[in-house]
Amino acid sequence: xxxxxxxxxxxxxxxxxxxxxxxxxxxxxxxxxxxxxxxxxxxxxxxxxxxxxxxxxxxxxxxxxxxxxxxxxxxxxxxxxxxxxxxxxxxxxxxxxxxxxxxxxxxxxxxxxxxxxxxxxxxxxxxxxxxxxxxxxxxxxxxxxxxxxxxxxxxxxxxxxxxxxxxxxxxxxxxxxxxxxxxxxxxxxxxxxxxxxxxxxxxxxxxxxxxxxxxxxxxxxxxxxxxxxxxxxxxxxxxxxxxxxxxxxxxxxxxxxxxxxxxxxxxxxxxxxxxxxxxxxxxxxxxxxxxxxxxxxxxxxxxxxxxxxxxxxxxxxxxxxxxxxxxxxxxxxxxxxxxxxxxxxxxxxxxxxxxxxxxxxxxxxxxxxxxxxxxxxxxxxxxxxxxxxxxxxxxxxxxxxxxxxxxxxxxxxxxxxxxxxxxxxxxxx
Numbered sequence: 001x002x003x004x005x006x007x008x009x010x011x012x013x014x015x016x017x018x019x020x021x022x023x024x025x026x027x028x029x030x031x032x033x034x035x036x037x038x039x040x041x042x043x044x045x046x047x048x049x050x051x052x053x054x055x056x057x058x059x060x061x062x063x064x065x066x067x068x069x070x071x072x073x074x075x076x077x078x079x080x081x082x083x084x085x086x087x088x089x090x091x092x093x094x095x096x097x098x099x100x101x102x103x104x105x106x107x108x109x110x111x112x113x114x115x116x117x118x119x120x121x122x123x124x125x126x127x128x129x130x131x132x133x134x135x136x137x138x139x140x141x142x143x144x145x146x147x148x149x150x151x152x153x154x155x156x157x158x159x160x161x162x163x164x165x166x167x168x169x170x171x172x173x174x175x176x177x178x179x180x181x182x183x184x185x186x187x188x189x190x191x192x193x194x195x196x197x198x199x200x201x202x203x204x205x206x207x208x209x210x211x212x213x214x215x216x217x218x219x220x221x222x223x224x225x226x227x228x229x230x231x232x233x234x235x236x237x238x239x240x241x242x243x244x245x246x247x248x249x250x251x252x253x254x255x256x257x258x259x260x261x262x263x264x265x266x267x268x269x270x271x272x273x274x275x276x277x278x279x280x281x282x283x284x285x286x287x288x289x290x291x292x293x294x295x296x297x298x299x300x301x302x303x304x305x306x307x308x309x310x311x312x313x314x315x316x317x318x319x320x321x322x323x324x325x326x327x328x329x330x331x332x333x334x335x336x337x338x339x340x341x342x343x344x345x346x347x348x349x350x351x352x353x354x355x356x357x358x359x360x361x362x363x364x365x366x367x368x369x370x371x372x373x374x375x376x377x378x379x380x381x382x383x384x385x386x387x388x389x390x391x392x393x394x395x396x397x398x399x400x401x402x403x404x405x406x407x408x409x410x411x412x413x414x415x416x417x418x419x420x421x422x423x424x425x426x427x428x429x
Contacts, residue, residue, distance in 0.1 A: 006027060006031060010027040013027065021282040021283045021286045025289070028293055031293040035296060045289055051288060052288020052291075053284050056240055057240055061159055062273055064154050066247050066273045067224070070251055073269055074254025075254070076250065079214075080218050081124065083215060084101040085102075085204070085214070086211040086215070091203055092195040092196060092200070093203065094200070095127055095133060096191035100148075100187045104145075105222065121383055121386050121387075131201045137397070139397045141187070143383055143398045147369070147405065148184060151177075151179050156335070157335060157368075158360060162360070164339055165359075167360060168427070170232055170239065170427075175357035175420065175423050176419070179408070179412055182411065182412070183405070183408050186404055220253055223249075229242075283336050283339065288339075291340070291343045294343065307348055312351075314354045317348060319413055321345055322409055322413060328370070329369055334367040337370075338363065338367065355416065355419070362409065372401070373402060
């Protein structure tokens with residue numbers, strides 16, 4: 001009963017329009033009074049909020065966001081798109097496959113669906129429009145392919161899940177690779193089928209010379225994920241240090257190599273990211289207090305006991321989690337949802353023998369559907385702006401692709417090896 005009352009209050013406050021951080025704060029104060037009465041230790045509020053943001057690993061989030069923004073401003077994004085076009089543009093459905101491949105490649109730089117949609121989205125939609133693709137298909141596919149970013153390392157949601165759950169960030173990065181490949185494969189199959197059934201514009205014939213020229217232009221941006229991941233798994237630096245390396249490297253490319261980025265631009269980009277990260281850190285601080293209090297109230301144990309009383313089957317439990325997060329994702333931003341619900345689901349997963357890597361991938365992938373569903377799907381609003389399509393039209397355009405994403409999540413739930421095989425091979429667990 002306690003868990004129902006607390007979560008109902010939180011979701012109600014968010015539903016009436018309160019910012020997530022404020023909703024978390026108000027709910028936390030109610031929980032504090034519930035635990036201690038009028039003699040509640042108010043200094044606990046400041047202590048737990050400070051502890052929530054005082055995390056070395058969380059520093060990686062703004063730096064990876066900054067690296068993605070620098071890639072968008074420096075011209076590297078255009079070079080990556082041309083490389084993807086030369087690589088897979090000859091397939092039936094041409095630019096549809098390029099759209100998917102470019103998102104997979106760009107994911108290795110930003111780890112963010114919003115950065116993908118804002119940077120690549122404008123390039124992809126314009127190119128597909130000029131080639132004669134139906135605008136709804138172009139926008140829907142761009143929205144769906146942007147969700148690859150948070151799966152493929154370095155993934156910002158994976159970092160947040162790792163911090164909230166105490167799970168290895170490197171292991172989570174590995175866990176997201178095969179699910180990212182799976183999603184790209186399903187999207188590629190859909191593009192191929194649509195090309196055959198609806199007669200999408202044909203791709204450009206493959207040219208060895210064109211491919212080598214595009215590779216030459218994109219080779220330096222393509223080195224970004226190589227440097228980041230080889231450094232992490234080679235033990236040269238931590239994920240947080242890797243995020244700083246990514247910023248330094250992409251800044252060097254934009255300023256010294258491509259000369260499309262000035263120091264003044266760098267200040268502007270940094271200011272933009274700072275404005276985006278500040279509200280996020282306030283959510284993290286409020287969620288840290290909320291998480292501490294719900295643990296003290298025994299809510300995770302209560303939830304685990306209630307669900308394990310119904311079933312101990314890990315697959316059924318993950319399907320229940322998926323259904324809950326599908327609803328939550330429609331009303332709550334991904335990082336906020338991960339911070340709130342990870343402490344609730346981790347004890348449940350542990351009791352059912354579910355790998356934390358598997359849980360993390362399923363949670364992130366399910367919540368990614370939320371970024372392309374109304375009413376708060378941030379990617380939809382970004383694509384409405386860059387495409388010029390009314391938001392209602394964008395909503396309709398993504399519906400077929402949401403069905404495909406749901407299929408991908410169900411496959412991940414049913415086949416844990418998609419998310420556990422690589423971490424087991426590298427880490428032996």
